[in-house]
Amino acid sequence: MRPLSAHAFNQRRDGLFARLDRLGRAEVRDEGANKRVRKVIADLVVPGQVGDPGLPDEVRFRYQEWWRRSGFGWLRVRYDYDYFDLVNAGRRGYHLHPLGGREPVPHAVCVSADGSGRGRHFFAHEVDLLAAHEEFEAQYATGRPIDCRGLRPID
Amino acid sequence: MKFSKSFYSPHEVAEMASVHPSTILNYIAAGRLYAVKLSERTYRIPVRAVIRLLEPERVAPSLITVEPDVDVETELAREQDTEPVSV
Numbered sequence: 001m002r003p004l005s006a007h008a009f010n011q012r013r014d015g016l017f018a019r020l021d022r023l024g025r026a027e028v029r030d031e032g033a034n035k036r037v038r039k040v041i042a043d044l045v046v047p048g049q050v051g052d053p054g055l056p057d058e059v060r061f062r063y064q065e066w067w068r069r070s071g072f073g074w075l076r077v078r079y080d081y082d083y084f085d086l087v088n089a090g091r092r093g094y095h096l097h098p099l100g101g102r103e104p105v106p107h108a109v110c111v112s113a114d115g116s117g118r119g120r121h122f123f124a125h126e127v128d129l130l131a132a133h134e135e136f137e138a139q140y141a142t143g144r145p146i147d148c149r150g151l152r153p154i155d
Numbered sequence: 156m157k158f159s160k161s162f163y164s165p166h167e168v169a170e171m172a173s174v175h176p177s178t179i180l181n182y183i184a185a186g187r188l189y190a191v192k193l194s195e196r197t198y199r200i201p202v203r204a205v206i207r208l209l210e211p212e213r214v215a216p217s218l219i220t221v222e223p224d225v226d227v228e229t230e231l232a233r234e235q236d237t238e239p240v241s242v
Contacts, residue, residue: 013219017217017219021217022203022204023201024201025203025215025216025217025218026217027219027220028217028218028219029219029220030219030220030221030222030223031222031225032222032223032227033221033223034223035223035224035225035226035227035228037227037228037231039227046161046201046203047161047201047203048203055158055160055161055202058161066231077231097234137191138191138193140191141191141193142193
């Protein structure tokens with residue numbers, strides 16, 4: 001992912017906020033803009049307490065990104081994009097962080113309703129947050145449990 | 156109005172709003188109503204978007220917080236070798 005200027009960074013953050021706000025009451029935090037490392041945390045539990053008397057929580061979207069300041073702008077150095085199916089106890093995610101070594105490795109995580117995939121890492125390319133969110137949102141809207149078939153384990 | 160589902164079809168929302176389904180589809184096409192596109196002809200509208208359309212005063216606002224002076228560098232160094240926790 002290319003580095004972002006401060007303006008582009010804020011636009012992207014606000015775009016994410018607007019996107020999440022369509023699904024539920026989102027909480028987005030942007031920390032460290034004046035420092036060398038910056039972090040964006042987005043949390044959304046849906047449908048949340050809406051409806052009458054209130055619908056139970058079904059899924060949670062939890063996104064975290066770390067960015068480092070450089071001469072080219074803000075560089076994304078780590079991310080954890082996670083989607084939790086609270087009804088079926090499934091999980092789907094895209095991460096970028098080291099796996100034992102020093103270099104960060106982009107990978108996917110996936111836990112299906114029967115618990116398979118737990119503790120495993122799967123091959124994946126680097127993804128953008130909004131692309132990951134689109135995938136997770138569509139998964140939620142289908143109402144189907146998370147399915148890890150087709151993913152290739154790294155370890 | 157009671158909302159008992161997380162997602163609604165355009166037809167269901169049209170019934171709730173007492174309008175023709177094409178009105179809802181036009182709203183979606185114009186970006187006035189948010190819907191998740193499942194296929195070329197299938198949309199699902201999140202309950203929050205339905206409430207925002209029908210009873211906007213009931214929608215709790217989202218929250219964005221900007222704290223530019225927080226030090227997250229130490230935390231990043233600490234977390235480099237850890238897996239994110241599950242819920």
